[in-house]
Amino acid sequence: MSRKAREAVQDAVAQLGYVPSMAARSLAMQRRGAVVLAVSSNDPALFANLFFAEVITGVNEVIETTDLELLLVPAASDRGRDRLARILGSRGADGVMLLALRENDPLAKIAESAGVPVVHGGRSLDRTPRWYVDADNRGGARQAVEHLLATGRRSIATVTGPLDLHAGTERHLGFREALALAGLPDHRVVHADFSEAGGAAATAELLTRHPGLDALFVASDAMVAGALRTLQERGRTVPGDVSVVGFKDIATAQRTQPALTTVRQPIVALGREMTRMLVRLMDGEEPTTLILPTELVVRQSSDRS
Template sequence: MTGRQPTLDEVAERAGVSRGTVSRVLNNRQHVSAKARRAVEQAIDDLGYVPSVAARSLASARRGAVVLAISSDDPALFANQFFAQVIAGVNTVMEDTDLHLMLILAATERGRERLERVLQSRGADGVMLLALRENDPLVKVAEAGKVPVVYGGQPLERAPRFYVDADNRGGARSAVEYLISTGREHIATITGPQDQQVGVARYLGYREALALAGLDARRVAHGDFSQESGARAMTELLDRHGDLDAVFVASDAMAAGALEALSAAGRTVPDDVAVVGFNDIVTAQHTTPTLTTVRQPIEALGREMTRMLLRAINEDTPTPLILPTELVLRDSA
């Protein structure tokens, strides 16, 4: 090609790849297949493309780190099986990069200020957000950082540009539909926090399944995803709704607490009360009885969040992703 300088878009079109892939090849970034790299190099030769020194300098000005910011101030959070599996998934992808991972607990003003300092000092290439609550100020801090932001789960207020989530609503609906199919009619729920999208979505799935079956959806108690809150909520439900014959619990940790409360009340599981949880953490296989639950791909959530962030950092345009869930039948229902 003679005359004018070919554009990056023309190189991408000639190679049959995205503009972001061309940028990664030009800057010798990872996460480019050998086939794509060869196609880009051939397109550059064919078109006579000469990359701008200034443009390459700007594109390669990476900070060398990404942040996983969690809207929690509990240091014990990293012992939580859900978050531990998410972090394991994140780490699996990060191991194949030259980037460092920073973990920040950012539910408090101090934690948010720490993230703000990192972003203002241009100390990170991108941010992943997890466990957000309604109108969470962490969102404003992250979005003001002028770097790509990927959400683990959608915030309640809006659908962001980049997010990875599980089918929480559909998974909850399938759990309650299964309970209905086994002849249960007085089905209660223990919800997660209603200021978090995940808690709201699972509650909506419960309500939808009962509405479609023409059953009462007013046997409700609220928890905070902890085992202790599950036990308290189950005791509350037994006091208010002694006729219940099943309960859908919005997390396995709360379901473990519910099983303890049912045992203390002399109710057998599943004969008197069937119990279904959500997540399929390791605990679900070791409760008494073992827990029927909705499996969400927790490690995959961490992996896909990280892959999406890397693509966004490299100027690709990833689309939001909803991961499937599945019902795992064990002894509690």
């Protein structure tokens, strides 16, 4: 269309007060008007999990400004993956967001073979996707341990997340980097699964192996409740005997006893920016990947005064 013709059309639109029909636009662009949030988890209480609840809050903030529908698909099981493949194979959605992918996760192949825009929430260990939104997991963990060092702690241990998750590996690397820069050993480590029970069991194992530990970096707030319970059962006071720092700053972090020092992960923003990126891709734009900053929030659990 020539510039003159385009200006004529724009003038006509302005004079008629025309409002484009989203249904007609979707039909013209062969859109179904839906997007998928697929989560690589088979946890039956998935959507009661505070992390996923906050991600969905951010996703919904953007969805509500559009005429799109949101489909939530837990897809860690064969049944869930088959459902996602059917939805995408039948063109039942115009784009997909993938969350919590593990190493060699088949969800990536299912989504990327469907011919629709794909945005990843976080990264997987085996690949760096073309479009993703992530948090600075390594930098946040390093800052947490540097804070413990600044308060005089030297026998610092960690309860990691799963090391087949990019976030779990990055937080462990941040822990190791901070101790290496301080010239301290980084062997006080037990791996867990981001659950409260996992945090309790891992902390018990650390105390058995390293009874003199004086600080604990726990790689997610969900594990902290278990860690604090184990410390109390073993007669350790917090922060008197052991300082504790978590990661995420979920709503319960301020209600622990004592209130938890933690790394604030921008979880709602993660969901929001994933969705904005997907909508831009669906509109034919070329967004850039995004790594969101984290922030250390200091509360009583690491206060040595």
